[in-house]
Amino acid sequence: MKLLYLSQYYPPEVGAGSVRSSIMSRRLAEDGWEVDVVCERPNYPTGDVDPQYKNGWVHTEQEHANLWVHRIWSVANKRRNVLEQLLFFTSFMVTSFLYVLTHPKRYDMIYVSSPPIFAAISGYFLSRILGAKFIFEVRDIWPDSAVDEIDEQSPLIKYGKVLEKWLYHKADHVIPVTDAAEAIIKTRSNGTPTSVIPNGVDVEQFRLMDNPKEGIDEPYDETKFRVGYVGSLGLIHDLETFVAAAKLLEDEEGLEFVIVGDGGRNNRLQEILDFYHPNNVSWVGLKRYEQIPYYISSFDLAVNPVNPSRAFDSIVTVKFYEYLACEVPVVTTGKGLMKEIGEQSGAAITIPPKNPEALADTIRGLMNDRKRLRELASKGRSFVNSQYSRGRLAELLSGRLREIAE
Incomplete structure (x- = not known):
């Protein structure tokens, strides 16, 4: 089974999305899946690109016999305002789409980790072009999580809600991380199947250190x-x-x-x-x-x-x-x-x-x-x-x- 894993965040970046994507993709590879991860050049959360990845359009690394990580160019910034955030997110949407389109493979599934939700647009259209199933992982419900920062009546929020529902409808399966999120998604998805796979912790790495x-x-x-x-x-x-x-x-x-x-x-x-x-x-x-x-x-x-x-x-x-x-x-x-x-x-x-x-x-x-x-x-x-x-x-x-x- 071959799987394309789209996640804007990936180690050495820090944060919940990066960690989840790394552990899940590696465990899938260990379980026999052939996994290609497409992510951005490491720059989150500071906006400063890791020096070893500054030059070049793409950096490909093999992390496991069945796991390849493709770090592609996208706009890096500190996301200090809505404009910078949109540029940061939409640039990865575009470059991830173009990269996969110009390096086509046969995949059984395209798995997109969100937020940011814009990567899911790339994932959906790639799934249709490549004939793969579109699996949409929702770690936070967006644009709900942005309402406290952006006026709920703003066009961005209104269009964001339309985009959210459209993606739920287009997905072959939605993976929320909590039962509460699943209940919200079910009211907006028009019957798309869901499965809850919670967040968690790598208990081997996170333990009480003696010193x-x-x-x-x-x-x-x-x-x-x-x-x-x-x-x-x-x-x-x-x-x-x-x-x-x-x-x-x-x-x-x-x-x-x-x-x-x-x-x-x-x-x-x-x-x-x-x-x-x-x-x-x-x-x-x-x-x-x-x-x-x-x-x-x-x-x-x-x-x-x-x-x-x-x-x-x-x-x-x-x-x-x-x-x-x-x-x-x-x-x-x-x-x-x-x-x-x-x-x-x-x-x-x-x-x-x-x-x-x-x-x-x-x-x-x-x-x-x-x-x-x-x-x-x-x-x-x-x-x-x-x-x-x-x-x-x-x-x-x-x-x-x-x-x-x-």
Whole structure:
């Protein structure tokens, strides 16, 4: 069986989409699929192209006996506004289409990972030209997830909703990552079959590290209570509440806050830090993916701050699973599915969103209740091992795709 995997994001880029695409494509290859991945030159989230990929239209690498990765040219920028974002996304839509069209092969399936949704336009038309089935993976429902940044009445959102429904109708199968997202898709897809393959975590890579300092660039004081956030700086993430809570806890001795990550809203984070001027927050920037388990393992407590929005009620952030796999308890401000999964795990405390006082009180309480902290930490890894292991989920995807192909 031959599969074309279209994903704008792919390692060494960081982020949920990149990680999922890498693990899923590799596991499919290990399961006997012949997989071609078409992705962009690595530049996300900073907008700076990795030096080894700067020259040339395409860079092809064989990562497995059955897995080839084709990194193609597309516009790279920091996505600081809607125009830059559209240029970033649509350029990959065009170049991915042209690349595959000029290097035609026979595929049984064309599998498109979204967002960005525009890659699915390329995938659909390629599927019709090449006579392959079109499988549409939906990690976030777009344009719903953009409504808080763009006026809901804007032409972009209106046309985006038309595009979304059209793609659902044209797909041979839709792969959402949560039951809640599947329920939304079913109301818009006019009967297109769906299968939920959740997000998860690579439990082999993400585990509690014995000596976190081995993988961390900056020196830190192990005697301090360390509260951290790791991830992209995106629309979903409410880092203002995180920073404001840190400001409220400035007088607490032996407490520090750490932000690990970068992204299209890094200017906004800098504005927040400049406004609050907390003396207990370190923003250490973007780190290599293989370093992330070390940073998480250095935390006594992780925070998963999610902005309140209906669009995010059907989402569980990947970093939440990564925290639990590293046996770090989590405070989350999510609603909907995020709250539900947190309660199921037994390793998370959910508080109201946009409430720095509640977050500060919860952090202070756990800092002074190490028994409760240990109880929470003890439950996380077994929870993700049993339900959200990337390896097991990749096997489920491979099996489901074989059923669809028959």
